[in-house]
Amino acid sequence: xxxxxxxxxxxxxxxxxxxxxxxxxxxxxxxxxxxxxxxxxxxxxxxxxxxxxxxxxxxxxxxxxxxxxxxxxxxxxxxxxxxxxxxxxxxxxxxxxxxxxxxxxxxxxxxxxxxxxxxxxxxxxxxxxxxxxxxxxxxxxxxxxxxxxxxxxxxxxxxxxxxxxxxxxxxxxxxxxxxxxxxxxxxxxxxxxxxxxxxxxxxxxxxxxxxxxxxxxxxxxxxxxxxxxxxxxxxxxxxxxxxxxxxxxxxxxxx
Ligand SMILES: [Zn+2]
Numbered sequence: 001x002x003x004x005x006x007x008x009x010x011x012x013x014x015x016x017x018x019x020x021x022x023x024x025x026x027x028x029x030x031x032x033x034x035x036x037x038x039x040x041x042x043x044x045x046x047x048x049x050x051x052x053x054x055x056x057x058x059x060x061x062x063x064x065x066x067x068x069x070x071x072x073x074x075x076x077x078x079x080x081x082x083x084x085x086x087x088x089x090x091x092x093x094x095x096x097x098x099x100x101x102x103x104x105x106x107x108x109x110x111x112x113x114x115x116x117x118x119x120x121x122x123x124x125x126x127x128x129x130x131x132x133x134x135x136x137x138x139x140x141x142x143x144x145x146x147x148x149x150x151x152x153x154x155x156x157x158x159x160x161x162x163x164x165x166x167x168x169x170x171x172x173x174x175x176x177x178x179x180x181x182x183x184x185x186x187x188x189x190x191x192x193x194x195x196x197x198x199x200x201x202x203x204x205x206x207x208x209x210x211x212x213x214x215x216x217x218x219x220x221x222x223x224x225x226x227x228x229x230x231x232x233x234x235x236x237x238x239x240x241x242x243x244x245x246x247x248x249x250x251x252x253x254x255x
Contacts, residue, residue: 004056007249009088010087010180010244010247011091011179011247012083012089012090012178012245013090013091013093013171013175013180013182013214014083014091014093014099014179014182015093015094015184015186015193015197016080016093016094016175016184016232017095017096017183017185017186017187018096018111018185018186019184019185019187020076020080020185021071021077021098021185022097022185023065023074023076023098023228023230024071024072024228044057044060044148045057045158045159046088046158047158047160047161048161054142055141057121057143058143058152058153058171060156061156062134063082064099065116065117065130068097068116068117069131071240073100073104074230074233075108075233076185076233077100077103077104078104079102080184080233080237081104081105081106083237083240083241084105084107084241085099085109086241086244087240087244088229090108091110091178092108092109092110093110093171093196094109094112095113096111096113097111097116097154097156098110099114099115110167110170110171110174111162111167112157112168112193113156113163113193114157114164115155116130116154116155117130117155119144119153119154120129120155121146121150121151121152121153121189122151122152123148123149123151124150125151126146126148129153136230141248143159153234156161163193170181171196172199174204175203176200178203179205179246179247180205180206180208180240180245181200181201181208182208182210182236183197185214187215188214188216188218194216194217195218198220201221206223207221207222207226207227207234208222208223208229210220210232210236211224213226
């Protein structure tokens, strides 16, 4: 029988990567299609690439932004937002820059890698809505400039850049302090983000991995769902609503 701890609500962290957005019709990070198919993201998503050829990097992000803007949240994003209505303290930690969770209705989302909906000046840090730059400057011969003379860049974290410290700290604290940690569509290979899975497992949370393929951290999961996120998440959320996890108790122990 479940003995619910009355002193605090169940804490759930949902940690997501590119796979959660795959069914939104977005190209996953490793497979950007079309015009940019031949470009390796690792050669474009870096401060050095932007310094060398800002226009090229800017145009690549504009094409990604336009793709994101034209896509819609999918069944996985919607299921995660629905789960928050049952467990109001639920926190989403995402490696994605597409803002799909917020658009699906999730209210507490930590963006470890920033987001593509904003641009900021690389000199003074001023942030603007990406749309204001894309709609006026798509045929410009140079990447857009800030009023201060600095260059505008997408407000994302590039390879070789540090994650936003306060955001990562909050994610780590939540991972270490949750009852249930659900990792969705992440290859679990990019650190320090992938370390959140290890942290949650080490801290005694139940870990559920939803990913089509095995990952280097699959062995830490109490349960794995080898399905597309859009199929697995709605069912998992139904299940958690019918049979809620218990604060402080593991799923395995409840069986
Ligand atoms: Zn500026």
